[in-house]
């Protein structure tokens with residue numbers, strides 16, 4: 001069907017798209033949507049009768065339509081089920097009567113990722129290859145930098161349209177830009193990670209949860225919908241894609257690294273759903289009471305799956321809502337939706353999300369004013385890394401992260417704040433905290449990590465507190481404060497126990 005004319009009537013919240021001989025009015029329920037460059041949605045709207053909310057889609061490069069296979073360059077959302085980027089790719093391919101393929105680029109050095117994270121990711125991708133094959137969608141595992149490999153792939157197979165999933169991190173933004181500059185086809189970006197697309201939730205950096213929450217809540221009904229089912233793709237990809245030698249790839253990624261894989265948590269989409277169901281059945285009821293006690297197993301443990309996109313936050317929220325019984329579900333959804341999506345908001349709108357310069361003005365001012373305060377202890381990166389501080393509680397948290405690949409959420413705050421207290425400057429503190437977090441946490445290199453560290457060290461999304469040495473007006477946490485909240489000795493003993 002030829003695309004003839006388009007017109008936007010912003011005043012009436014109506015996006016008017018005329019496709020000869022039909023005239024279609026698409027009503028944007030979300031006012032925010034109109035603030036975003038609405039014309040960027042036009043090509044996406046060409047998919048007449050789309051089963052999804054197209055506000056989840058942006059166009060990174062607008063180009064002439066080319067007939068050819070559709071490619072989803074998968075990056076942050078490594079799953080088959082409940083994946084808006086994959087669903088959108090399929091819609092586009094079906095409209096073009098084209099085959100569909102999924103491509104992933106494995107990079108040898110990714111932001112300090114180690115064996116631990118590669119092992120988790122590659123096992124998940126191996127399962128994903130099989131699930132995609134059941135849907136007639138071949139999976140290519142490329143090795144190398146996406147900015148080089150994706151344009152090569154697009155040219156080699158005369159691809160008609162390219163789709164990717166959304167990440168607010170600088171590295172992905174840079175890859176997208178280089179790829180857009182080096183291809184001649186339309187390039188779409190779909191926010192498959194957030195429930196409310198990051199650019200719709202807010203058009204600016206938010207001050208805190210208190211300003212972000214009402215914005216999210218205003219549009220949540222519109223976006224917290226169930227997913228359409230991914231179809232078995234009817235148009236076959238004819239190219240011979242060869243076999244992926246998973247063992248060889250794993251071996252090449254896993255060499256020369258001293259950080260070991262972890263065994264207590266298994267990777268993959270199926271396992272992610274099992275962990276979610278176990279949480280809902282056995283822990284959700286008491287989440288409110290237990291989540292901040294590191295001696296109890298009161299958190300969901302879902303963050304590694306969310307980080308690698310092996311489970312959708314939207315699916316998680318929908319399932320938790322089906323079991324909404326007491327105040328616990330609200331507390332969980334506050335973390336899963338408001339806090340998590342606020343992290344994406346911060347990283348999307350603040351390119352200094354991992355630096356001192358990204359802290360709010362009041363925090364930089366107060367930290368600078370206290371930069372020369374004498375520190376009772378100053379540790380080097382090596383001393384921190386080897387858990388050789390004077391504080392047995394801090395050391396236990398560091399050991400928990402090193403051994404288990406997941407520090408308890410409450411301890412993460414204490415851990416980062418003490419790094420501020422025991423380093424020569426806040427700049428050094430943020431550098432050390434990010435280095436250790438990204439090296440050992442299974443869920444590291446995530447907007448949640450950068451924001452959690454910036455909250456602890458730099459007052460991001462927090463307010464000014466009573467002034468004190470070194471911290472200035474940044475919120476303080478103490479050993480005695482922890483003692484009043486949970487059994488510190490029990491936590492220290494627990495960390496020493498074998499991991500099950």
Ligand SMILES: Cc1cc2nc3c(=O)[nH]c(=O)nc-3n(C[C@H](O)[C@H](O)[C@H](O)COP(=O)(O)OP(=O)(O)OC[C@H]3O[C@@H](n4cnc5c(N)ncnc54)[C@H](O)[C@@H]3O)c2cc1C
Nearest residue numbers: 299300301302303335336339340409412443444448449452
């Ligand atoms: C210094 C510091 C570093 C952190 N580093 C990371 C990190 O690298 N990766 C990461 O995913 N999270 C990080 N967090 C946030 C939080 O601690 C973890 O998301 C949480 O502990 C993960 O465990 P869970 O999935 O069992 O959490 P649950 O309590 O079961 O929460 C469910 C989900 O809600 C979200 N959530 C929970 N707490 C927060 C929070 N404070 N901010 C944003 N989202 C939240 C997460 O997606 C989490 O998976 C960090 C926090 C701090 C203070």
